[in-house]
Amino acid sequence: MADTSVKQHHPLLVSMAVSLAAFMEVLDTTIANVALSQIAGSIGASSDESTWVLTSYLVANGIVLPLSGWLSDLMGRKNFFLVCILGFTLTSFLCGIASSLPMLIVFRLLQGLAGGGLQPTQQAIIKDSFPPEKLGMAFAITGITTVLAPILGPTLGGYITDNFNWRWIFFMNVPVGLLAVSLVKMLVVDPPSARRKKTGSIDYIGLSLVALGLGALQIVLDKGQQEDWFDSSFIIIFACITVVALALAVFWLLQQKKPIVDLRLFSLRSFSMPCLMIFFVGFALYSSSTLLPMLLQSNFGYNATLSGMVISPSGIAVLCMMPFAGRLVNKIKARYLVSFGMLTTAAGLWATSLLTPQTDYTTFVAVRILQMVGLPFLFVPASTLAFSEIPPEKSSNASAIVSLMRNLGGSIGISLVTSMLAHRQQIEQSNLVQHLTSADPAYVQSLASYTQTVENLGVPASQASSSAMGQIYQQLLHQASILAYRDVYQIIVAVLVVLAVIALFMPDTQSRKKAPAVETH
Template identity: 35%
Template sequence: MSTPPPAAPPASASATAPAPFTGGKLVLATIAVALATFMNVLDSSIANVAIPTISGNLGVSVDEGTWVVTVFAAANAVSIPLTGWLTQRIGQIKLFVSAILLFVMSSWLCGLAPNLPVLLAARVLQGAVAGPLIPLSQAILLGSYPKEKASMALALWGMTAVVGPIAGPSIGGWITDSYSWSWIFYINIPVGLFSAGVTWFLYRQRESPTRKVPIDRVGLLLLITWVASLQIMLDKGRDLDWFASPLVVWLGVIAAIAFAVFVVWELTDANPVVDLRLFAGRNFFGGTVAISVAYGVFFGNLVLLPQWMQQYLNYRSVDAGLVTAPLGIFAVILAPVIGKILPRTDARLLATAAFVGFAIVFYMRSNYVTEIDTWHLVLPTLLQGIPMACFFVPLTSILLGGLPPSKIPAAAGLSNFARVFCGAVGTSLIGNAWTDRIALHHERLTEQANIYNPTFSASIAASQSALHIDAAQARGLFDVSLSTQAAMMGLNDIFYGSALIFILIIPLIWITRRAKRAASGGAPGADAAAGAH
């Protein structure tokens, strides 16, 4: 049996499933279960705006501070395939409540971290225990509603996942500026304890059946090895001068060998930790690769934007958060509309429209200037919510389309793993690319800044005269301005490249067949909403 997380309640339990909740119990159950999703989603986006502050307080570079995001995503990706196996061994409710409590504990450890290594270790733990929260919260909530109201359950569940990107940056920025970055993790404690307590009180008598099933230990070890090696290589590569460093070379070799052996093992093992045979299907291959690459580009830029605003535009954390917060507004408004029109529309058209929309937004950003005002920062972020609404649900419908119900849990789990892992890789690659482009533009601009250039000499003289400073101070001021301009030009390159990537991956959508509505009503919407974080 495949081990990825179930996207819907286990079929074997359907005959003896407890009666749905009604009235106040249903409302309370919805709030408690959805809060676990919200806590997870919020924690993913809330740290983005705090990276410069965390880096400064811990005495590390902003590049190193970005590892706080990437290690969480990588650990989360690795743990997702274990959810199905753990559910069958422990039980749905026990696993869900245990994951919440462990998430609370790891959040507390994150807040207490005195240095970066401790914080990263706590974030790895936090990401690992967060793996079951997204798929199990959806499955548990579906089991709480009558079948005829399953779409309502998914809509309410999905709303909490989409609201996270709206609330996360602004809350994170306000907490960081008003109190301490530690509190962006501490706020999970009361939320998690409430969610775990209420869930256990309401669901403890509704536990799913358990049984002993084998686990692919070799596959899991290989998965952890190549994911960890690749992520460390990407995060440390720039600091160690890439393949000039023996450590980076060894990490690359280990990742390549472990990945190759992993693929062979998973294709031949009777109980693979992830079912790679699913990629033989045209829809699953095209949809999964498209959603994973797109999410990697989207999430990498989502991390990069507030860093640039704080480092080079002198925005406070709370202001950077407010600028990025409008991302989810149109996504929330349009999500129900997309849910209604999707069954009557070719999902490939909606996904293509989403990719074109993302490309337009990134092209708008590629024309930023150093004197940009707040409105022109907010506008593309606000508009980005439109393609977001057309992105996750249609693509998930495509990749799950045509699969038998028995394959949907494995397919949803594998696509979720690929997407989350690409989010971590995308963040690292985009951060590296930005640093390289800054260095390139800085070098080119510096070539023109010499005493033989009359424009440069005039600029230095003008600064001396206007500010009553000496030549050395004027050159220092000029260098600051030059660095800001180089960062802006590098960022524009990233935005332009991101727009191009979204256009280039559109053909992946059209190698798929037109998808019918998935047999498992909850699966597509579930994975889609999960992707919104």
């Protein structure tokens, strides 16, 4: 709940100030994706090496996210937020002037460390700025940052890369960051519960285990497909590190009186179940935002800018629906809104799975809007319910865990869909090849037609047959690819439908009035 013991500025002004910085950071998780080839070419790196520009940022970001609540207690929430903004702004400038791949990777690592605390701290500040009855509207505001920024990232990145220079992807953060620092210093006031606390000695063991486990996990997720998963000793080693470190971290943190990550919050059903749903918000958002541009560019000939133009209108739809979802939270039970959101998103993904090689731009825009328009009904009520029983002194810790769950959902979602896509392409290609026999009338007819067309161009009959078979095989690869995308979309649909049913068993938001506070030490 909002702390009224100190004079606060209007919640909307505070929200705008802190959201500016968080939007900038979330945007950077996706904006550089479309510029990798240009980055690699300009600094003399291979395509495989350039992916570390993304991986280094995500690894550092994932490590800091769960620690941001503890760091807020250590430094005071406002001070920590300002340090994060200044650090992110400085490292963005350094990324822009990097002259080699190692230099860019180091600066991206530092950028991820600096920016990791912005999302959860923004959420905690906004949550504590609004009274309990207006939490739905508070999380509608944070949702604009959380959902809209990843949607616009590839579009903006593609436009900047195609029309300017990839370095401006990082340089544009500098004026935005300086403006955010000024607004936060002027408008944000820490309530007593968010001021610097005595945290005792630093828990080096817990800190090391969390950092090691989450860092290794992010490397596994980001590099798994590229390294052929568990056929690679590199992936096996990091997977073992992940399992051992995270298992030890859970055991260790549950024994501490003041852990750096407060896992005891999961004992609240009103927190743990919404966290599960928020995990799948990240899963649906990031996996669908990865699949559609890949499909458009690999099978329909769209460039980065045009594929971004397919995605952008869905951002406008999300922007319009967020306030509407925020108002509904106090009128309709969270379980029904979340279930509706899951089903709406599933309907959009199912509609995308019906695509054909003749699907046009307008249809892609329409199905993308349908994919995204349900997300506000997932994120806003799930976030509202997650914080409904969290006392003010636990807001920063809870926000850190919620942000981590969303980002992990996104990372796991991207890894799973890219792996499933490669697997389904092999299966669909194998199925289609079985029809390329003389016993199949359609194949025989197509081969004869193509051969005749090539012969009419003056090509000898012996060469015409081979050329015709090559054209048919290219069509087969194209069809196998489209069928694989359809398969993956349908698998995600099945997952979301199951979750829509599970969501109906979430507790009511009204139960927060009766529930005991989470145990503190």
